[in-house]
Amino acid sequence: MLELLRIRHLALIDDMELEFSGKMNVLTGETGAGKSFILKALNFLTGEKMRADLVRAGEEKAQVEALFLIDGEEYIIRRELVAATGRSRLYINDKLSSQETIRALKPKMLVHTSQHGQQQLLQPAFQEKLLNDFLQRPDLLEERNSVLKKLRDIAAQQVELRERARALEDKRDFLEFQQKEIAKVAPEAGEEEELEAKKQETREQGLVQEAVDHTLGLFYTDNGTLSELISRLENSLDAVCRYIPEYQPEVERIMEFRHTLGEVETRLRNQPINRPDEDSIEEIEARLYELAQLKRKLNRSLDEIVNMQEEIEQNLTFLDTCKLDLILLEKQEDEARATLQESLQQINQLRESKGDELCRAIETELKTLGFSEHVHVEFEFTSTEVYPECFEHKARLIWVPNPGQAPQPLDKIASGGELSRFLLAVVGLMNKDETPTLIFDEVDAGIGGITLNYVADALTMLAERQQMLLITHWPQLAARAEKHFLVRKDVSGSATFTSCNALSETGIREEYERMAGGGQQGEALARELLGTG
Numbered sequence: 122m123l124e125l126l127r128i129r130h131l132a133l134i135d136d137m138e139l140e141f142s143g144k145m146n147v148l149t150g151e152t153g154a155g156k157s158f159i160l161k162a163l164n165f166l167t168g169e170k171m172r173a174d175l176v177r178a179g180e181e182k183a184q185v186e187a188l189f190l191i192d193g194e195e196y197i198i199r200r201e202l203v204a205a206t207g208r209s210r211l212y213i214n215d216k217l218s219s220q221e222t223i224r225a226l227k228p229k230m231l232v233h234t235s236q237h238g239q240q241q242l243l244q245p246a247f248q249e250k251l252l253n254d255f256l257q258r259p260d261l262l263e264e265r266n267s268v269l270k271k272l273r274d275i276a277a278q279q280v281e282l283r284e285r286a287r288a289l290e291d292k293r294d295f296l297e298f299q300q301k302e303i304a305k306v307a308p309e310a311g312e313e314e315e316l317e318a319k320k321q322e323t324r325e326q327g328l329v330q331e332a333v334d335h336t337l338g339l340f341y342t343d344n345g346t347l348s349e350l351i352s353r354l355e356n357s358l359d360a361v362c363r364y365i366p367e368y369q370p371e372v373e374r375i376m377e378f379r380h381t382l383g384e385v386e387t388r389l390r391n392q393p394i395n396r397p398d399e400d401s402i403e404e405i406e407a408r409l410y411e412l413a414q415l416k417r418k419l420n421r422s423l424d425e426i427v428n429m430q431e432e433i434e435q436n437l438t439f440l441d442t443c444k445l446d447l448i449l450l451e452k453q454e455d456e457a458r459a460t461l462q463e464s465l466q467q468i469n470q471l472r473e474s475k476g477d478e479l480c481r482a483i484e485t486e487l488k489t490l491g492f493s494e495h496v497h498v499e500f501e502f503t504s505t506e507v508y509p510e511c512f513e514h515k516a517r518l519i520w521v522p523n524p525g526q527a528p529q530p531l532d533k534i535a536s537g538g539e540l541s542r543f544l545l546a547v548v549g550l551m552n553k554d555e556t557p558t559l560i561f562d563e564v565d566a567g568i569g570g571i572t573l574n575y576v577a578d579a580l581t582m583l584a585e586r587q588q589m590l591l592i593t594h595w596p597q598l599a600a601r602a603e604k605h606f607l608v609r610k611d612v613s614g615s616a617t618f619t620s621c622n623a624l625s626e627t628g629i630r631e632e633y634e635r636m637a638g639g640g641q642q643g644e645a646l647a648r649e650l651l652g653t654g
Contacts, residue, residue: 122588123230123558125188128162130180131202133610133619140623142604145584147591148621149599149632150608155619156592159608160233160562163187165209166200167227168220173207180204191229198223233560234548242544243532248518252500254551255479256471261464265513268461272508275454279447286443299419303430310427313412320405333389340386348386351379461511469502469514476500476516479550486546489582491575492539497521499528541568542576549583558588565593577601596636600650605629626651 127138133155148156165171166185176183186199199212211218213226241247253262340347355375362368412423419426480498487496498521502514519528522539531543548559561580568576573595581601583589593599605624610617624632633650634643 122190122556123163123187123590124190126159126163127184127186128159129184129186130177131162131183131185132158132175132177133617134158134162135177135618137619137621139606139621141588141590142602143588144603145580145589145591145601146604146606147593147599147602148606148608149593149636151610152594154608154610155621156608157562158619159621160560160590160592163231163560164233165202166198166223167231168224171202171209173202173204176202176204189230191226196226229557231560232548232551232557234544234562242540242547243530245515245517248500249516251518251547251551252472252476252479252516256468256475258468258471261468261471265461265464265468268457268464269508272454272457272461272511275450275457279450279454282443282447282450286440299429299433303415303419303426303433308412308415308423308426308430310424313409313423316405316409316412320402320409323402323405333392337386337389340382348379348383351375351382355379458508458511461508465507465511465513469512472500472514472516473502476502482550483543483546486549486579487542489575490542490546490579491572492542493523495521495524497528501528541565542572542579545576545579545583549579556587558590559583560590562592565595565598568595573597594636596633596646596650599633599636605632607632 122143123141125138125140127136128134129136137159139159148159150156161169161171162185166187181204183202183204184199186197189196189198197212197214199215201210203209211220211223213222256262342350344350355372358368358372358375362372415426416423419429421429477499480500483498484496487498488494499519500516501519502516504512505515507513517530519530521528531540545561565573565576574597577598577600580589580591580598584601584603591598591602599605605628606621607624607628608619608621610619612618622628630647630651633647637643637646
């Protein structure tokens, strides 16, 4: 039940607070005053989108807040719309919440019925949902949907397998050729880089050996070794020192250099060097050539060829196991089809038996709404193949409003007024086991005369069962309300405002007079309604 509604800074509404009765609440006012916009605010609160430009000019955000009583528990719902970004924030009991949460709650909060609902009523899908809800066997419907989804998934897998198998079968010879070529060479990931690195290392070893041999060769001359020549130089200079002593330091330096040179020669001769293996180099070159030939033949890099080898093996294995997979899927399909057929058989039988019961209930409601005592409603069932070999009885409402007419779908013979009453009857039946707030937005369109009294009686009875918000232009309907709100549009200064206020007895009389056309006719009807309402 909706106990309180507050709307701030939304369109022409600056700040509006409404406290509702637990039975029938009626909203009246001139066309364009903003009655339907109050209902739009409720729809926004329960998950529907709203444009950012509907935030009142000069305000940063709009806010809609309501207090609901659901299953004995209070829920404070608040939703804000930010003008700058168009984004909204939703709070349930002051905690930030999600659109999914409020949409799940909405069926327990509001049932909004408008003239648009008449068009829904004409749709076979809505008529079928009406019957499905009346079955009160959601488990059967869920099982049907689940098995049907499983069958469709199986069918999709079968199509995918067959299409893939067909495409690969055409390439089987080529795949086997590629597999053999790769198997001959048996490449490994990163092998080419390793061979190139080894080849470079071997080449560098040869260069090192060559440099060492060349350097050692310089230690030898035609006149003896380099050490011998320096030794002779040392001896000769030493002889000079006998006569010229100041050359003695140079003799010592030459002697020191001779010792250093000897150490260098010894180290070079003992330098450990891995001599390049000519056979190994040839093997590396041969392997690199083999890999290069494979790359040219398959027009792929070596890493791609290694990956392709695995892919080819998978594809060929798939071709070998595909038939077995299809056999298993066919077995699963047969089992699921049998389950679906059993579910559909139960659903079809239940629809036919319960459909008749629902039609009698609708007829009873229609008679209280001014239809002929002979009004007749029934479901027409059409066998539809929902999956190969699986048939479901699709339901469509047909009716005979008056004796002597042939049964026809609602959209063929129902007038706007008849659809309004039919919708009212259906809404009453659909919500007998639940207590959401019923919202009727001008569903009395196309109704007048005595029929209006029938509709008023039906709405009154419905409001005794659960809370109702009714927008109407008929004073005869407004007179049945427990609480009457007047929606007005006023101009103050250069700004326009929409207001909504609960009316006192005097205000109700004045509103009845306006709704009845004013003058003596309006006064007379207002007196009558206030005297009997």
